[in-house]
Amino acid sequence: MTGYAQKIYEIVNNSRNHMRAEQVFHELKKSCPRVVLATVYNNLNKLCDAGLIRRIATDGEPDRYDRISKHDHLVCKRCGKLADICFDDLTAHLQKQMDGALLSYDLRVYYLCPQCRAQESGASKTPGDKI
Ligand SMILES: [Zn+2]
Ligand SMILES: [Zn+2]
Incomplete structure:
Protein backbone atom coordinates (compact mmCIF):
# COMPACT_ATOMS: atom_id res chain seq x y z
CA MET A 1 0.00 0.00 0.00
CA LYS A 70 -19.76 -6.94 9.15
CA HIS A 71 -22.65 -4.66 9.91
CA ASP A 72 -25.77 -3.47 8.17
CA HIS A 73 -27.33 -0.08 7.64
CA LEU A 74 -30.35 1.95 8.53
CA VAL A 75 -31.07 4.51 5.85
CA CYS A 76 -33.26 7.50 6.56
CA LYS A 77 -35.89 7.71 3.82
CA ARG A 78 -36.06 11.44 4.20
CA CYS A 79 -32.53 12.80 4.57
CA GLY A 80 -30.50 9.81 3.39
CA LYS A 81 -28.44 9.61 6.56
CA LEU A 82 -26.85 6.22 7.28
CA ALA A 83 -26.61 4.59 10.67
CA ASP A 84 -25.00 1.29 11.58
CA ILE A 85 -27.07 -1.57 12.84
CA CYS A 86 -26.09 -5.13 13.70
CA PHE A 87 -28.32 -8.09 13.04
CA ASP A 88 -27.56 -11.63 13.98
CA ASP A 89 -25.64 -13.18 11.15
CA LEU A 90 -28.28 -14.33 8.68
CA THR A 91 -25.95 -16.33 6.47
CA ALA A 92 -27.06 -19.78 7.62
CA HIS A 93 -30.70 -18.75 7.55
CA LEU A 94 -30.46 -17.37 4.02
CA GLN A 95 -28.36 -20.24 2.78
CA LYS A 96 -31.08 -22.70 3.77
CA GLN A 97 -33.55 -20.98 1.45
CA MET A 98 -31.38 -20.78 -1.63
CA ASP A 99 -30.13 -23.13 -4.20
CA GLY A 100 -26.52 -22.06 -4.43
CA ALA A 101 -23.64 -20.57 -2.56
CA LEU A 102 -24.28 -17.40 -0.63
CA LEU A 103 -21.39 -15.02 -1.14
CA SER A 104 -22.47 -12.02 0.85
CA TYR A 105 -25.49 -9.95 1.64
CA ASP A 106 -25.99 -6.30 2.29
CA LEU A 107 -29.06 -5.25 4.21
CA ARG A 108 -30.59 -1.85 3.96
CA VAL A 109 -33.31 -0.98 6.42
CA TYR A 110 -35.24 2.17 5.61
CA TYR A 111 -36.56 4.29 8.42
CA LEU A 112 -37.02 7.85 9.55
CA CYS A 113 -34.12 9.08 11.62
CA PRO A 114 -34.95 10.71 14.97
CA GLN A 115 -34.45 14.24 13.60
CA CYS A 116 -36.71 13.65 10.62
CA ARG A 117 -39.27 11.89 12.79
CA ALA A 118 -39.40 14.90 15.06
CA GLN A 119 -39.91 17.21 12.09
CA GLU A 120 -42.46 14.94 10.53
CA SER A 121 -44.60 14.54 13.66
CA GLY A 122 -44.59 18.30 14.02
CA ALA A 123 -45.91 18.72 10.48
CA SER A 124 -48.15 15.73 9.91
CA LYS A 125 -51.34 14.62 11.58
CA THR A 126 -50.91 10.94 10.74
CA PRO A 127 -47.90 9.65 12.61
CA GLY A 128 -49.14 6.09 12.02
CA ASP A 129 -48.48 6.37 8.28
CA LYS A 130 -46.76 3.38 6.83
CA ILE A 131 -43.53 4.05 4.99
ZN1 LIG B 1 -33.41 11.79 8.40
ZN1 LIG C 1 -21.62 1.46 8.36
Whole structure:
Protein backbone atom coordinates (compact mmCIF):
# COMPACT_ATOMS: atom_id res chain seq x y z
CA MET A 1 0.00 0.00 0.00
CA THR A 2 1.28 3.45 -0.78
CA GLY A 3 1.36 6.10 1.90
CA TYR A 4 -1.85 7.70 0.69
CA ALA A 5 -3.71 4.41 0.44
CA GLN A 6 -2.66 3.52 3.97
CA LYS A 7 -3.84 6.87 5.32
CA ILE A 8 -7.11 6.72 3.42
CA TYR A 9 -7.69 3.21 4.68
CA GLU A 10 -7.17 4.39 8.25
CA ILE A 11 -9.46 7.39 7.84
CA VAL A 12 -12.30 5.25 6.47
CA ASN A 13 -11.74 2.42 8.90
CA ASN A 14 -11.73 4.70 11.94
CA SER A 15 -14.72 6.73 10.87
CA ARG A 16 -18.29 5.93 11.80
CA ASN A 17 -19.60 8.69 9.59
CA HIS A 18 -19.86 6.91 6.23
CA MET A 19 -17.72 9.50 4.55
CA ARG A 20 -17.99 10.70 0.99
CA ALA A 21 -14.84 10.99 -1.10
CA GLU A 22 -14.78 14.76 -0.51
CA GLN A 23 -14.88 14.26 3.24
CA VAL A 24 -12.03 11.74 3.09
CA PHE A 25 -10.13 14.24 0.96
CA HIS A 26 -10.74 16.99 3.49
CA GLU A 27 -9.55 14.76 6.32
CA LEU A 28 -6.45 13.59 4.44
CA LYS A 29 -5.50 17.16 3.62
CA LYS A 30 -4.89 17.81 7.30
CA SER A 31 -1.86 15.51 7.21
CA CYS A 32 -1.11 15.69 3.47
CA PRO A 33 -1.84 19.21 2.27
CA ARG A 34 -0.57 18.49 -1.26
CA VAL A 35 -2.92 15.61 -2.01
CA VAL A 36 -5.47 16.07 -4.82
CA LEU A 37 -9.03 14.78 -4.99
CA ALA A 38 -8.30 12.46 -7.95
CA THR A 39 -5.75 10.62 -5.81
CA VAL A 40 -8.36 10.10 -3.13
CA TYR A 41 -10.84 8.70 -5.68
CA ASN A 42 -8.18 6.39 -7.15
CA ASN A 43 -7.17 5.03 -3.80
CA LEU A 44 -10.75 4.60 -2.61
CA ASN A 45 -11.44 2.54 -5.74
CA LYS A 46 -8.34 0.43 -5.20
CA LEU A 47 -9.16 -0.18 -1.56
CA CYS A 48 -12.71 -1.20 -2.52
CA ASP A 49 -11.43 -3.54 -5.24
CA ALA A 50 -9.02 -5.07 -2.76
CA GLY A 51 -11.88 -5.62 -0.33
CA LEU A 52 -10.27 -3.47 2.37
CA ILE A 53 -13.12 -0.98 2.58
CA ARG A 54 -16.60 -1.02 1.14
CA ARG A 55 -18.58 1.36 -0.96
CA ILE A 56 -22.17 2.12 -0.10
CA ALA A 57 -24.27 3.35 -2.97
CA THR A 58 -27.52 5.06 -2.06
CA ASP A 59 -30.02 6.28 -4.63
CA GLY A 60 -29.46 9.89 -5.56
CA GLU A 61 -26.56 10.30 -3.15
CA PRO A 62 -22.81 10.30 -3.72
CA ASP A 63 -21.12 7.02 -2.83
CA ARG A 64 -19.94 6.68 0.74
CA TYR A 65 -17.18 4.58 2.16
CA ASP A 66 -17.21 2.39 5.20
CA ARG A 67 -15.16 -0.09 7.16
CA ILE A 68 -15.43 -3.68 6.05
CA SER A 69 -16.36 -5.32 9.35
CA LYS A 70 -19.76 -6.94 9.15
CA HIS A 71 -22.65 -4.66 9.91
CA ASP A 72 -25.77 -3.47 8.17
CA HIS A 73 -27.33 -0.08 7.64
CA LEU A 74 -30.35 1.95 8.53
CA VAL A 75 -31.07 4.51 5.85
CA CYS A 76 -33.26 7.50 6.56
CA LYS A 77 -35.89 7.71 3.82
CA ARG A 78 -36.06 11.44 4.20
CA CYS A 79 -32.53 12.80 4.57
CA GLY A 80 -30.50 9.81 3.39
CA LYS A 81 -28.44 9.61 6.56
CA LEU A 82 -26.85 6.22 7.28
CA ALA A 83 -26.61 4.59 10.67
CA ASP A 84 -25.00 1.29 11.58
CA ILE A 85 -27.07 -1.57 12.84
CA CYS A 86 -26.09 -5.13 13.70
CA PHE A 87 -28.32 -8.09 13.04
CA ASP A 88 -27.56 -11.63 13.98
CA ASP A 89 -25.64 -13.18 11.15
CA LEU A 90 -28.28 -14.33 8.68
CA THR A 91 -25.95 -16.33 6.47
CA ALA A 92 -27.06 -19.78 7.62
CA HIS A 93 -30.70 -18.75 7.55
CA LEU A 94 -30.46 -17.37 4.02
CA GLN A 95 -28.36 -20.24 2.78
CA LYS A 96 -31.08 -22.70 3.77
CA GLN A 97 -33.55 -20.98 1.45
CA MET A 98 -31.38 -20.78 -1.63
CA ASP A 99 -30.13 -23.13 -4.20
CA GLY A 100 -26.52 -22.06 -4.43
CA ALA A 101 -23.64 -20.57 -2.56
CA LEU A 102 -24.28 -17.40 -0.63
CA LEU A 103 -21.39 -15.02 -1.14
CA SER A 104 -22.47 -12.02 0.85
CA TYR A 105 -25.49 -9.95 1.64
CA ASP A 106 -25.99 -6.30 2.29
CA LEU A 107 -29.06 -5.25 4.21
CA ARG A 108 -30.59 -1.85 3.96
CA VAL A 109 -33.31 -0.98 6.42
CA TYR A 110 -35.24 2.17 5.61
CA TYR A 111 -36.56 4.29 8.42
CA LEU A 112 -37.02 7.85 9.55
CA CYS A 113 -34.12 9.08 11.62
CA PRO A 114 -34.95 10.71 14.97
CA GLN A 115 -34.45 14.24 13.60
CA CYS A 116 -36.71 13.65 10.62
CA ARG A 117 -39.27 11.89 12.79
CA ALA A 118 -39.40 14.90 15.06
CA GLN A 119 -39.91 17.21 12.09
CA GLU A 120 -42.46 14.94 10.53
CA SER A 121 -44.60 14.54 13.66
CA GLY A 122 -44.59 18.30 14.02
CA ALA A 123 -45.91 18.72 10.48
CA SER A 124 -48.15 15.73 9.91
CA LYS A 125 -51.34 14.62 11.58
CA THR A 126 -50.91 10.94 10.74
CA PRO A 127 -47.90 9.65 12.61
CA GLY A 128 -49.14 6.09 12.02
CA ASP A 129 -48.48 6.37 8.28
CA LYS A 130 -46.76 3.38 6.83
CA ILE A 131 -43.53 4.05 4.99
ZN1 LIG B 1 -33.41 11.79 8.40
ZN1 LIG C 1 -21.62 1.46 8.36
